[in-house]
Amino acid sequence: xxxxETEQLTKQFGGLTAVDEVDLExxxxxxVSLIGPNGAGKSTFINLVTRRLEPSYGEIAFQGDSIIGMxxxxxVQRGMSKSFQTASIFPELTVxxxxxxxxxxxxxxxxxxxxxxNQNSYPAVDELANEVLESVGLYDERENEAASLDYGNKRRxxxxxxxxxxxxxxxxxxxxxxxxxxxxxSTVDLIKRVKDELDLTFLLVEHDMEIVFDISxxxxxxxxxSVIAKGTPDQVQDDPAVQEAYLGGVEE
Amino acid sequence: xxxxxxxxxxxxxxxxxxxxxxxxxxxWASFRxxxxxxxxxxxxxxxxxxxxxxxxxxxxxxxxxxVLIYGIFAVxxxxxxxxxxxxxxxxxVFFGGAAYAAGIFSAxxxxxxxxxxxxxxxxxxxxxxxxxxxxLRRGGIYFAILTLTFGxxxxxxxxxxxxxxxxxxxxxxxxxxGHLLGVIDIHGGVPFPLSMLVDNMLYVFVAVMTVLSVAxxxxxxxxxxxxxxxxxxxxxxxxxxxxxxVWRYKLMAxxxxxxxxxxxxxxxxxxxxxxxxxxxYWTESGRIVIMTVLGxxxxxxxxxxxxxxxxxxxxxVSGFPTLGPFWHLILGIVFVVAVVVFPNGIxxxxxxxxxxxxxxxxxxxxxxxxxxLRYAVDLIVRKVKAVFQRxxxxxxxxxxxxxx
Numbered sequence: 001x002x003x004x005e006t007e008q009l010t011k012q013f014g015g016l017t018a019v020d021e022v023d024l025e026x027x028x029x030x031x032v033s034l035i036g037p038n039g040a041g042k043s044t045f046i047n048l049v050t051r052r053l054e055p056s057y058g059e060i061a062f063q064g065d066s067i068i069g070m071x072x073x074x075x076v077q078r079g080m081s082k083s084f085q086t087a088s089i090f091p092e093l094t095v096x097x098x099x100x101x102x103x104x105x106x107x108x109x110x111x112x113x114x115x116x117x118n119q120n121s122y123p124a125v126d127e128l129a130n131e132v133l134e135s136v137g138l139y140d141e142r143e144n145e146a147a148s149l150d151y152g153n154k155r156r157x158x159x160x161x162x163x164x165x166x167x168x169x170x171x172x173x174x175x176x177x178x179x180x181x182x183x184x185x186s187t188v189d190l191i192k193r194v195k196d197e198l199d200l201t202f203l204l205v206e207h208d209m210e211i212v213f214d215i216s217x218x219x220x221x222x223x224x225x226s227v228i229a230k231g232t233p234d235q236v237q238d239d240p241a242v243q244e245a246y247l248g249g250v251e252e
Numbered sequence: 253x254x255x256x257x258x259x260x261x262x263x264x265x266x267x268x269x270x271x272x273x274x275x276x277x278x279x280w281a282s283f284r285x286x287x288x289x290x291x292x293x294x295x296x297x298x299x300x301x302x303x304x305x306x307x308x309x310x311x312x313x314x315x316x317x318x319v320l321i322y323g324i325f326a327v328x329x330x331x332x333x334x335x336x337x338x339x340x341x342x343x344x345v346f347f348g349g350a351a352y353a354a355g356i357f358s359a360x361x362x363x364x365x366x367x368x369x370x371x372x373x374x375x376x377x378x379x380x381x382x383x384x385x386x387x388l389r390r391g392g393i394y395f396a397i398l399t400l401t402f403g404x405x406x407x408x409x410x411x412x413x414x415x416x417x418x419x420x421x422x423x424x425x426x427x428x429x430g431h432l433l434g435v436i437d438i439h440g441g442v443p444f445p446l447s448m449l450v451d452n453m454l455y456v457f458v459a460v461m462t463v464l465s466v467a468x469x470x471x472x473x474x475x476x477x478x479x480x481x482x483x484x485x486x487x488x489x490x491x492x493x494x495x496x497x498v499w500r501y502k503l504m505a506x507x508x509x510x511x512x513x514x515x516x517x518x519x520x521x522x523x524x525x526x527x528x529x530x531x532x533y534w535t536e537s538g539r540i541v542i543m544t545v546l547g548x549x550x551x552x553x554x555x556x557x558x559x560x561x562x563x564x565x566x567x568x569v570s571g572f573p574t575l576g577p578f579w580h581l582i583l584g585i586v587f588v589v590a591v592v593v594f595p596n597g598i599x600x601x602x603x604x605x606x607x608x609x610x611x612x613x614x615x616x617x618x619x620x621x622x623x624x625l626r627y628a629v630d631l632i633v634r635k636v637k638a639v640f641q642r643x644x645x646x647x648x649x650x651x652x653x654x655x656x
Binding site: 073082084100110118120 | 287468475476480492495498501504
């Protein structure tokens with residue numbers, strides 16, 4: 001089954017075409033990486049898919065339905081989650097409260113009229129929040145302020161928040177940016193583990209080729225807004241167009 | 253240690269700690285986290301307040317009543333400012349609007365105080381729905397300016413085009429408040445046991461409403477909304493991307509805060525039997541911001557203290573010989589000092605001192621009185637130095653010499 005499909009997806013900023021008629025299909029359970037040199041349009045593409053940006057034209061379908069015109073929270077409620085490039089958490093709240101917010105959104109939907117009900121009367125939310133913290137290994141830190149976590153743990157918490165809704169698809173924008181080698185390794189292990197456990201489909205934007213070749217089933221290479229190559233890691237590695245894009249074109 | 257809402261496990265953990273150490277501080281913390289204790293504390297607070305205020309602070313019961321009315325306003329405003337992180341500069345619309353609605357309702361529909369209160373509050377909620385719907389499209393400073401605009405618009409509307417309803421610049425004078433539940437004279441005295449603490453029924457009525465309002469605010473902050481509001485304050489974009497409809501939650505925070513403003517505005521009419529046009533003026537919106545920040549944003553009780561201190565300076569200090577005429581200046585100095593020394597307002601200061609005292613007791617028990625005294629003197633010297641340094645560095649910081 002196709003989870004995400006884009007057709008002729010295009011975004012222009014004035015005269016610049018950041019994403020140029022990208023056609024892409026991601027199947028259920030697939031781990032796909034989006035790579036490309038700086039300014040290739042990777043982040044713009046992610047922002048289009050998560051509905052932060054309005055496409056100039058083209059179509060985005062998630063699980064068969066068009067999501068053009070929806071608000072970001074509606075797309076999330078349909079099962080597409082996003083992990084940000086920086087550790088995007090709720091710094092002054094406790095680690096547990098961070099997870100609780102994600103659990104609330106997962107259990108109650110995008111809005112509910114319940115401001116006179118005590119939080120304690122929703123044990124399912126509490127349980128889900130605890131599960132999330134256990135799965136990213138932060139249960140023991142639950143009473144601490146999120147801002148006090150070290151960077152690696154903040155990123156894990158961020159990933160936990162993104163996973164709380166048990167999404168069908170997870171978009172990750174450079175999940176290991178700014179991490180130490182140890183933190184990177186444990187994050188990669190975490191991603192692999194949740195992929196197996198949840199049969200998670202993901203789209204990863206990453207600069208670190210070692211990680212990309214390690215965890216992707218398929219790689220899509222973007223250059224100047226267009227797809228220049230796609231295929232398994234081995235196919236992409238040997239593709240002359242990719243080598244040219246990255247090495248700057250020896251023949252030119 | 254804060255009085256922000258905590259979840260079940262947090263309370264359970266505190267309870268467990270209390271059992272292990274049996275410390276006074278821990279027991280106090282676990283007591284404070286229960287809903288019923290919040291209500292009880294408020295009841296005790298409003299019951300002894302006029303007695304203390306009148307006897308020790310040169311106050312009078314009418315001012316005590318006004319403190320509670322503005323306290324309700326500020327508690328609600330803090331849900332918007334302190335918890336959701338939205339600065340509205342137009343809450344006079346809801347306070348003054350409710351005051352007018354209550355007044356007009358009492359004159360032309362029913363004089364029952366409870367119905368008048370309901371009418372004013374419903375009016376404020378409806379206004380908030382419209383104003384919030386239009387202003388919340390934009391964030392930050394644009395939101396503040398838009399709310400300010402709506403506030404001033406309502407002021408000029410009431411001043412002249414709607415003068416046939418509001419009686420224009422003279423204020424609405426035909427307020428007619430009847431007996432509470434048909435029997436209790438709201439402007440009368442109180443029977444014996446109560447009369448030891450309070451001298452009129454109006455205060456009792458406002459005090460009951462204050463307790464209900466604090467209980468409601470406490471309940472809202474402990475509901476999922478409390479967590480969601482703080483999430484929006486901390487990281488709005490993230491809240492949107494966990495799948496929350498941030499816009500609707502913000503609208504709810506706006507409406508909820510306006511409902512409290514509506515209760516306060518209606519009580520203001522019932523209390524004064526009169527609605528001044530100034531109740532819609534922008535200074536009223538500014539007042540509530542100052543009260544809330546002074547008391548402590550992001551705390552349940554802080555705004556009540558902020559309202560108290562503000563009105564105390566405005567009404568009592570302004571009557572002091574020589575100092576009196578400078579009360580605006582005094583208020584300004586108090587505000588600056590409070591914000592510099594206690595960034596979390598009066599309530600932040602109270603919590604800080606409470607933590608210090610608890611720590612001091614523990615320290616004394618472990619190390620003996622001599623070491624404790626030496627430590628205390630040292631600490632005070634360091635703190636005073638730090639404050640002086642902070643204040644003396646303000647000019648350099650203002651000149652942009654060095655970013656904090």
